[in-house]
Structures are given as C-alpha cells and as structure tokens.
Amino acid sequence: MSAKPPFTLLSLALILTLAIILATGMGFISIDPAEVIRVLWIKACGGTFAGDMNPTFPFVILEVRLPRILTAALVGGGLAMAGAVFQAILLNPLADPYTLGVSSGAAFGASLALVLGILGVALPVYFSVPFFAFLGAMATLAVVFSLAAPDGRFSSNTLILSGVIVAAILSAGIGFIQYLADEQVGVIIFWLMGSLVGKTWTDVALTAFFAFPCLLVMLYFARDLNIMAFGGRTAETIGVDSRRVKKILLVCASLLTAICVSVSGIIGFVGLIVPHLLRLVLGPDNRLLIPSCFFGGAILLLTADTITRAWLPTELPIGVLTSLIGGPFFCYIFRRKQLGGQ
Amino acid sequence: MMKLDKDVASLFVVNKGCFAYRAENVLQDIDLNLAPGQFYGLIGPNGSGKSSLLDLLTATRLLKSGQLLFQGKPLGGYAKKELARKIALVPQQFAMGFDFTVAEVVLMGRYPHIPRFSNPTVRDLDLVEDAMVKMQIQSLRHRLITDLSGGEKQRVVVARALAQDTEVLVLDEATANLDIHHTIEIMHVIRRLVHDQGRTVIAAIHDLNLAAAFCDQVIVLNEGRIFRTGAVTEVLTSRLITDVFQVEPEVQRALFPSLERSVCGCSCPAPSFPPPLEEALSDHPRPARTLHSTPERLSQDRSCPVLDSSGLLSGSIGH
Numbered sequence: 001m002s003a004k005p006p007f008t009l010l011s012l013a014l015i016l017t018l019a020i021i022l023a024t025g026m027g028f029i030s031i032d033p034a035e036v037i038r039v040l041w042i043k044a045c046g047g048t049f050a051g052d053m054n055p056t057f058p059f060v061i062l063e064v065r066l067p068r069i070l071t072a073a074l075v076g077g078g079l080a081m082a083g084a085v086f087q088a089i090l091l092n093p094l095a096d097p098y099t100l101g102v103s104s105g106a107a108f109g110a111s112l113a114l115v116l117g118i119l120g121v122a123l124p125v126y127f128s129v130p131f132f133a134f135l136g137a138m139a140t141l142a143v144v145f146s147l148a149a150p151d152g153r154f155s156s157n158t159l160i161l162s163g164v165i166v167a168a169i170l171s172a173g174i175g176f177i178q179y180l181a182d183e184q185v186g187v188i189i190f191w192l193m194g195s196l197v198g199k200t201w202t203d204v205a206l207t208a209f210f211a212f213p214c215l216l217v218m219l220y221f222a223r224d225l226n227i228m229a230f231g232g233r234t235a236e237t238i239g240v241d242s243r244r245v246k247k248i249l250l251v252c253a254s255l256l257t258a259i260c261v262s263v264s265g266i267i268g269f270v271g272l273i274v275p276h277l278l279r280l281v282l283g284p285d286n287r288l289l290i291p292s293c294f295f296g297g298a299i300l301l302l303t304a305d306t307i308t309r310a311w312l313p314t315e316l317p318i319g320v321l322t323s324l325i326g327g328p329f330f331c332y333i334f335r336r337k338q339l340g341g342q
Numbered sequence: 343m344m345k346l347d348k349d350v351a352s353l354f355v356v357n358k359g360c361f362a363y364r365a366e367n368v369l370q371d372i373d374l375n376l377a378p379g380q381f382y383g384l385i386g387p388n389g390s391g392k393s394s395l396l397d398l399l400t401a402t403r404l405l406k407s408g409q410l411l412f413q414g415k416p417l418g419g420y421a422k423k424e425l426a427r428k429i430a431l432v433p434q435q436f437a438m439g440f441d442f443t444v445a446e447v448v449l450m451g452r453y454p455h456i457p458r459f460s461n462p463t464v465r466d467l468d469l470v471e472d473a474m475v476k477m478q479i480q481s482l483r484h485r486l487i488t489d490l491s492g493g494e495k496q497r498v499v500v501a502r503a504l505a506q507d508t509e510v511l512v513l514d515e516a517t518a519n520l521d522i523h524h525t526i527e528i529m530h531v532i533r534r535l536v537h538d539q540g541r542t543v544i545a546a547i548h549d550l551n552l553a554a555a556f557c558d559q560v561i562v563l564n565e566g567r568i569f570r571t572g573a574v575t576e577v578l579t580s581r582l583i584t585d586v587f588q589v590e591p592e593v594q595r596a597l598f599p600s601l602e603r604s605v606c607g608c609s610c611p612a613p614s615f616p617p618p619l620e621e622a623l624s625d626h627p628r629p630a631r632t633l634h635s636t637p638e639r640l641s642q643d644r645s646c647p648v649l650d651s652s653g654l655l656s657g658s659i660g661h
Binding site for chain 2: 088226234236237279
C-alpha cells in the first residue's frame with residue numbers, strides 16, 4: 001500500500017491524457033495526434049497559428065471536439081465518483097448515482113422544460129433544459145431525504161426504498177408529459193437517452209465547477225467512508241461522526257450527479273461499472289478508489305463517446321451504448337452476488 | 343447534584359437515565375455508578391435493554407432524560423474522536439460488505455489516533471500486530487474479511503477494538519458466535535486487560551457461566567430497569583435466576599469435588615481462573631454443587647450455571 005496508490009493514479013491520469021489527445025484527433029476530419037499536441041501547445045503559450053497548418057484544425061480541435069471530449073471525461077468521472085460514494089454509503093455494491101431517484105427528477109425537469117418549449121411557452125431550450133433538470137434533481141433529493149430520515153438517521157434500506165418510490169411517481173409524471181408532447185415526443189426521448197452532442201466550453205466549465213470541489217470533499221472524507229463499512233453504530237465508536245459524514249457525502253454525490261445529468265442527459269451504468277471494476281482490481285480503500293474512479297469513469301465515457309462519434313456510421317445516443325455494455329455487466333454482478341450466498 | 347469528588351472517581355455515572363426508542367420506553371430510572379478497573383457483566387433476558395444501555399454508554403444513542411457522566415463530564419460533551427480514544431465497542435453482529443483485508447480492518451481501530459492524510463506510525467502498527475497476536479489471527483492477515491467464517495470475523499473485530507487501545511472496552515455479546523475454546527481465549531485476554539492494565543470492561547453476556555467466571559461485578563437488567571448490581575458472588579444466586587430469567591434452577595451435588603477446575607481443564611487449553619474467582623472458591627471450601635436443568639436440556643445447552651452449596655453461583659464453564 002505504500003508506493004502503489006500514487007503510481008496507480010499517475011498511470012490512470014496518463015491514460016486519460018493520452019485518450020483525450022487521441023480522441024481529439026479522431027472524427028470526420030482525421031487529425032494527427034502530433035498536430036493536436038501542437039495546436040494545444042500553441043494555444044497554451046498564447047501564440048498564433050502558423051501558416052503551414054491546415055487553418056480548420058485549430059477551430060475543429062478547440063471549438064468543436066475538445067469541449068465535447070472534456071465534458072464527456074468530466075461527466076464520466078463525476079458519475080463514477082458519485083457511484084463509488086453511493087455504494088460505500090449505502091453499503092450496497094449495486095447502488096449507482098441514480099439509486100436515489102436523481103435521474104428521474106432530472107428527467108422530469110428536462111421533460112417539463114421541453115414540453116413547455118413545444119407548447120409555445122417562450123423559453124430558450126438550450127438554457128431551460130439543464131436548468132430545469134438540475135432543479136428537478138435537487139427537488140427529488142429533498143423529497144427522498146425527508147422521506148427517508150425524519151429523525152436525522154439515514155438507513156440504507158429506507159433511502160433506497162424512498163428513492164424507488166419517488167422515482168416511480170416521477171416516471172408516471174414523465175409519461176404524462178410525453179403524452180402531452182404528442183407527436184414531438186421524440187425530443188424528450190432523445191434527451192432521456194443522454195447525449196454529448198454539441199457541448200460547449202460553458203458545459204465544461206459548469207461541470208468542472210462542480211466536479212472538482214466534490215472530488216476534494218469526497219477525498220477529505222474517504223477515510224471516514226472506509227470506517228463506515230462497519231455500519232453506523234460501530235463507526236461512531238471508532239470516532240466517525242457517521243450521520244454527518246453521510247449527509248455531507250450524500251448531498252455532494254447527488255449534486256454531482258444532478259449536474260452531470262443536466263449537462264448530458266441520463267447516461268446509465270458508468271456510475272455502476274467503474275467503481276465496481278476498480279474495486280475488484282484496487283481493493284475497497286476509498287482513498288484510492290474515489291480518485292481512481294474519476295479517471296476510470298472519464299476514460300470509459302470518453303471512449304464510448306468517441307466510438308459513437310467517430311466510428312459508428314450513425315451517432316448512437318451515448319446512454320444507449322453505455323447501457324448496452326452496462327446491462328449485461330450488471331446481470332453478471334447480480335448473479336455472482338446471488339451465487340455468493342450473501 | 344451529585345457530590346463532585348465521587349463523580350471524578352467514577353468512570354460512568356448515570357442519574358435517573360431514561361431512554362426511549364421511537365415511542366417505546368426501553369430503559370427507565372437507570373442509576374449506575376461504574377468504577378474504573380473493573381470487569382462488569384451486563385446480564386438480563388432478551389429485550390431487557392442490554393444493547394440500549396451499551397448504546398448509551400458508547401454515546402451512539404442519547405438519553406431521553408436524566409444525566410450520564412463519563413469521567414466527570416457529560417458524555418454528550420465529548421467529541422466523537424476524543425471518545426473513540428477512550429471507549430471502544432465490540433458489536434455483536436458484524437457484516438462488512440466490502441472486502442478489506444484482515445490487517446486493514448484491524449488497522450481501522452487506530453483511526454481515532456491517526457490524523458487525517460497521515461500514515462500509521464510504528465506504534466500504530468505495533469499495536470495492530472499485538473492485537474492480532476492476542477486474537478490469534480496473524481495467519482489471516484492477508485485474507486479478505488468477507489471470506490472469513492463468523493467466528494474468525496468476530497476475532498478480527500475484537501482485535502480491531504483492542505488495537506483502538508482504549509481505557510474502556512464495551513462488548514455487546516462479543517462471544518455469542520464463537521465456540522467455547524475461542525470464547526474462553528477471548529475472555530482471558532479481556533480479563534487480563536482489566537487485571538493487569540487496569541482497564542474497564544463492560545460486557546453484555548448471555549452465558550451466565552461466563553459472567554460468573556470472568557466478571558467482577560454484574561449489572562442485572564430486567565424489563566428496562568436495573569434489577570440488581572453488585573459483586574458477582576453476591577448477585578448471581580439461584581433466586582435471582584428464577585426471578586429474572588424465569589428458569590427453575592435445579593441444584594445437584596457434583597460428582598467431582600472440584601468440578602469447576604476439571605471441566606474447565608478439559609475444555610480450555612490455558613486453564614487459569616481469574617483471581618477473584620479463586621478467592622471466591624476458597625471462601626467456600628464445601629463440595630461444589632452444580633445447577634443443572636435436566637440431562638436432556640444439558641446436551642442442548644452448551645453450558646449451565648454452577649452453584650455451590652450455599653446457592654451462590656460460583657462460576658464455571660460446563661458442557
């Protein structure tokens with residue numbers, strides 16, 4: 001455990017950097033990775049682009065691809081971190097960032113914004129959809145928390161159950177909105193499947209603004225989270241204020257999920273698979289697991305997004321792709337858990 | 343207000359303590375005064391409030407009314423981490439969903455002593471090693487906690503609490519899942535913490551024989567109230583067992599004059615009785631009598647209380 005964690009994190013960071021550079025070069029216009037580095041270098045130094053370079057490259061790299069790629073990395077990293085924290089807090093390896101109904105709340109908010117746009121209420125959709133999604137997610141959290149813990153204690157089972165109940169109600173609400181949307185229901189469905197198309201630097205800044213502080217808070221409490229694997233009562237006698245830590249981390253992870261969902265729609269399974277896989281490889285110590293999840297999630301979502309963007313003949317919604325990979329994996333974990341007899 | 347000098351000498355003082363879970367009163371009118379350096383056994387039937395009392399003493403739950411002082415200061419006034427350096431808990435049940443190794447779990451006992459973002463010191467690692475040796479789990483150190491048997495897990499949890507290195511150790515039926523060999527081993531280790539190092543142990547114990555054999559003092563709870571407290575030899579009588587546990591104890595003359603020693607000798611590899619018990623035995627040189635239910639019951643129950651002729655439960659481990 002002494003020299004391993006820095007090495008692991010460094011390697012993951014390196015892979016992510018490499019993936020970002022490679023992905024930036026891939027697409028309809030293929031750009032050599034060396035050229036990508038050159039453009040980034042010139043931009044970083046504040047220089048002007050020389051005449052020997054294809055004049056479209058800087059625009060394609062800096063204004064089209066990089067925002068989308070960085071958003072994908074940040075959203076993937078954020079969802080994976082949130083997943084790791086949810087699994088640790090709820091003491092349930094099958095928990096994911098959407099367990100508490102955050103996704104349903106965001107979906108409801110987004111659907112509402114879209115249907116208002118369709119019905120002619122003048123709202124700029126590019127702004128109102130993420131904003132409503134975020135509000136929906138936060139409102140859902142407030143309801144789930146007050147349902148689960150009237151006495152200030154958050155037991156895993158009541159939290160999960162409250163999440164399921166609230167999500168079920170919201171799903172009915174989404175169904176109703178889709179019915180209202182009538183023939184234009186496609187817009188809502190497409191949003192629900194998640195997409196990173198057309199992301200701008202604003203999205204990058206917004207996601208980073210939430211992701212990095214959340215990462216720091218999670219790292220700060222990572223050791224307490226390890227102790228909380230003993231369960232709340234014992235953890236308290238080892239000196240962890242488990243109720244407080246639980247509250248802070250639940251809010252933090254949910255906030256992070258909410259911002260990810262409002263930026264990119266509902267992207268499933270990244271928050272489930274990545275913490276799970278990394279826990280298998282690196283062990284359950286959250287001090288290493290949480291930062292590793294950030295890098296792992298970023299790499300995975302970036303790869304998936306690059307596949308749909310650059311390789312597939314038509315651009316598949318990213319949520320569909322991750323769920324197609326994630327679904328069977330979920331079944332595998334579930335089956336193994338059943339066979340494990342726990 | 344209680345006399346101050348008395349409060350400081352006592353480890354725990356509970357005054358008119360009441361505790362309710364949801365709307366139900368669990369503990370009522372609890373008055374306790376626990377001295378340091380003693381092994382307290384907490385006994386009582388299921389649902390008598392033993393776990394709740396331990397929750398109060400470890401500050402995981404708060405009194406509804408009344409007062410609870412620890413070392414002269416209200417227990418609620420301590421910071422969690424400060425308290426964790428003074429009081430450790432061994433829970434009855436233990437499930438860990440994540441596969442930490444045994445050594446990692448034991449090291450978690452050092453959590454309140456190690457500052458955030460710091461590595462454990464040599465002393466921390468020594469205490470972890472020592473705790474693992476005491477619980478005989480050194481060979482399991484790299485095994486995953488999720489792969490261990492119930493008994494092995496329980497020894498890891500006790501080791502974790504030992505590594506916490508606290509003045510007070512609270513055990514909530516810590517040996518309930520263990521076989522008799524490991525039960526006696528653990529009780530001996532804990533007994534030595536009290537006897538050699540002057541620590542205080544408060545243990546909820548179902549097995550009256552264990553309580554009789556290892557504790558100095560017993561606290562008897564019944565229906566949420568304190569039924570009796572006092573030295574183990576004075577309190578654990580057949581009368582009390584009848585009153586509290588609603589079992590008719592049957593006193594039989596033992597076949598062997600010193601049944602206690604012989605029985606213990608064959609079940610426990612290191613049969614050294616705790617000193618208070620030896621004294622208790624020498625005070626009653628008459629042949630021992632055993633308290634049995636019926637032979638059929640005996641074969642089901644792992645143990646049964648052992649009484650001497652005066653009806654006192656003098657304490658033994660019986661099969």
